[in-house]
Amino acid sequence: MPSLQSRINTAADLFRLQETLQQRASSNNRYIAVCGDTGCSAWGSKSVKDVFRDCLEQKGLAGQVGMKFTGCLGLCESGPVVIICPEQIFYQKVQEEDVEEIIDKTVTRGEIIPRLLYQDVLSGETYTYMNEIPFYQKQKRLLMGNNLKIDPNSIEDYLALGGYSATARALTEMTPLEIIDEVKFSKLRGRGGAGFSAGDKWKECYDAVSDRKYIICNADEGDPGAFMDRSLLEGNPHSVLEGLIIGGFAVGAREGMIYVRAEYPTAVVKIKHALHQAEELGLLGENIFGSGFDFQVSISIGAGAFVSGETSALIASIEGRAGEPRQKPPRLAQRGLWGRPTVVNNVESLANIPVILREGEEYRRTGTDKSRGTKIFSLVGKVVNTGLVEVPLGITIREIIEDIGGGIKGGRSFKAVQTGGPSGGCLPEHLLDTPTDFEELNAVGSMMGSGGMIVMDDETCMVDVARYFLRFLQDESCGKCFSCREGINRLLEIIDDIVHGLGTPGHIDLLRELSVVVKDSTLCGLGQTSANPVLSTLQYFEEEYRAHIKDKKCPAGVCKALIHFSIDLEKCTGCGVCKKKCPEEAISGEKKEIHEIDPERCSKCGICLDTCTFDAVLKC
Amino acid sequence: MRQLQEQKASKEQNNNNASNNHSLVTMLHQIQETYNYLPENVLRELAKEKNIPLVDLYRVATFYSLFSLTPKGKHKILTCTGTACHVRGSEKVTEEISRVLGIQPGETTEDGEYSLEAVNCLGACALAPLVVVDEQYHANMTPAQIGALFNGVRKSTCQDKESSHCHCSSVAVGSKEKS
Amino acid sequence: MLEMTLNGLEIQVEPGTTLLEAANFYGIEIPTLCYDAGLSPIGACRLCLVEIGSPDRSRLVSACTFPAQKGLEIRTHSKRVINARKLLIEMYLATCPSSKTIQDLASKHHVTRVRFKQKHDDCILCGLCVRICEEQMQAKAIEFIGRGHELRISTFFDKKSEDCRHCGACMYICPVCQARCQGPQEKDAVCNACLNLEPPCLEEFEDAMCYMDPCVACEQGHEPRKGCSQRKEGS
Ligand SMILES: Cc1cc2nc3c(=O)[nH]c(=O)nc-3n(C[C@H](O)[C@H](O)[C@H](O)COP(=O)(O)O)c2cc1C
Ligand code: SF4
């Protein structure tokens, strides 16, 4: 590989280097992309990659066929995902044993291996090429599309795709105000949750007068069930970095900071590596592109606190204090990190910036009138195709779940979809046609949030979901506001009573009354939205609450105190598997005879239900 | 009042600038890395060295959930209780692990072998419910698989530490041992 | 000077004043639990809530921490504020019923029922003790420890603190332990004995001592309840 030691001093240097790299990339464009993101790694993609490398070496193909260990390719459910480029033949669930066959057949002879292709569960149809798969067809992968072409450890890959042109343009051809205007014009709204106009936020910080300013990239991603920020940082770190540099230039900050949650150690390693590469090339540091603009980036690591994702708490955490939110005003643009004007942007928001500056036209054609561009959702839960999906804003939730997600897993029926994380709400079937738009989602009692989209089927109890989020928030609230700390405690206390069969009819009104007050009387966004899961489940699934309270039944069969396990006399064959597996030794019965569950000893873990192959265990 | 606030703010800044670029959180991370937890005497030394009030250290150390004031076990078990994992049944999985190991999340077994930690989302929600044992991911867990998983860990069947590939789901379900 | 509207009244305050200070200056009383004029405000108890903004786009903020802003519209006793305040007091009462301060607040704001399970916490985490210890006594022996529902006040590693100067300031300022009220027992958090006109002495009084003897209710000629020392047997 030619060394890149020489520093890039001007925009022209950059373009020259890009061209060389581009040529190199197109002259040997045959390569194998193995997804190396957490999802696929957990399925074993790392060893798959190693076997590929060894095998190529052995067969003497290493020179002609490249390898990329990429960021998330989207369809994490079917990992490890392997894509043969340039044709983009999509293989899923690839195991070490399959590697040699892939190289022999597909790579050398262009033959397809049907067994490894993606198959649609409903139609049974198989697809050969990535872009044919319905999962990818409705997506618009402005931010994630390049993951396939980029090894996150290689700045060359990024440069070959025209990387850092946006920075060059911003720093050498535009004034800060022009950049801010362009971002405003693009109608980019913050992807961290609140959906505040990114341009307006930058303008406010630009206007602030100070000797020093800061720009912070918020990679705290606390929403449990969302992982797009991690994937962006791990799959395409330079795109985020570019956004940060351009943002710094626009607001007048010469120091940038990336605040990453400690639960993402791989992301930290990748960003550090990316920073190092950018520094070596002079894309960070002093006098970038000869524009006279200096910019440094440092990394700050969290320590496990959801509330530290709130901007003022995040700053407290960087300054080394407990990450508690504070009263705003004073706003961050007046008084942020170390008391200086500061702007905080989400990872995904920043990754949008280079796209806007490079492909503004295309960008503005995507999305809705009020919010342009795409949004990445982590489509998870009881849906067939789980993974990361990037869609134009404004597409309906139904399209995401049914067309992209392939519907509900295991042929069960849809019950609700939860968006917006712990601050969001659960939407029922009849609201599935709601577009993914900040205002529309708010209007139906949910939120865009950071982009978690959790699909629930009829086996999910909505009271339990509300309880789940309250428990989460009870631990994660900083606890300073009495109304947040005690309000959540009391909401949970009531819901706990309900799921234990101790609910009273008055509880529903009390839950509503208390929820409104908690929303109203707390300091930060966590408290102000903490009652949303309760309010939205009450709004759309009040019947289910009533079933728990009045009939003492959990219709979904989740709440332990309200369900009972028994054995169907007709179906039991007396095989004894359940008896052997029951951890409480609650099942009795001789071999070949009907077994019985002792309700006193049964801990309702459901293991018997899972193990019985004759469907003889009943839950009611 | 305004005066008080300003006084406090400037004091905070001095405190922090004094400890310059290494924020307290970073320093605590370093200590935890070295000792595997935050020992009291080390915190005392740090307080003296950096001239930070003792309670401030304790405040920060107890605010963040990743800092531990007691030693952790040899084997670290993480069970994800994030939303995606929850709707796919992680609560029962966690309960089963607790039962098998005899500890609750946040605790360490008496012999110092295992620590169980419930975490909110490991960023691999597509594989929910997720259990991570010594950095090996075990996807799509069910309570019924836990017995086999821990038998495996005990006998360290997952020997090839190099491969992060989890074989547990293919291990025949049917733990004979009852703890 | 900043012009604002306070409950419809045009007022003027110095920049840097908080809404609570402004209201107090103009003679409007706002209940507080975590505020003390000599300490920096932290906005923890949320009792001093006021409504700001035009009625269609208003929100509630804590008056003790919110800085005065030009043209701000403030309502200290709107329906929304009163509702929130009353429910908060109800929660306080369910949490720390034996605080005289809280009992007094409840009766003053006509909180006469408690729909939550009764606890007997002895701290409302107002943080007054933490601040007086740090800001006035310069000792910094205690702090908020933990977070969320496990938040508490404690010393370094919960041990006897070397930094404590035994001044007793924390005990002096604590609204929960000062003048501990002996009133309510398990079943009902509401006492209101000291200010309420309702008969104060609850059924469960038994051998507990009444804080005021005779109490306001007796003086008003109400019938003392069973168990009250003032009650004549047979009546
Ligand atoms: C409790 C709480 C947690 C938050 N966590 C995150 C987070 O993890 N990541 C994030 O980007 N924004 C988070 N936010 C939103 C941030 O406060 C802020 O709005 C965002 O980082 C601004 O960036 P944006 O304008 O680019 O969206 C959180 C907000 C609250 C109230
Ligand atoms: S609302 Fe909750 S999380 Fe936010 S500052 Fe108040 S107590 Fe802390």
Ligand code: SF4
């Ligand atoms: S001990 Fe008293 S003063 Fe200190 S926080 Fe608790 S209630 Fe407030």
Ligand code: FES
């Ligand atoms: S992790 Fe491989 S496709 Fe998402």
Ligand code: FES
């Ligand atoms: S919710 Fe378990 S990994 Fe995300």
Ligand code: FES
């Ligand atoms: S007095 Fe303002 S919040 Fe307590």
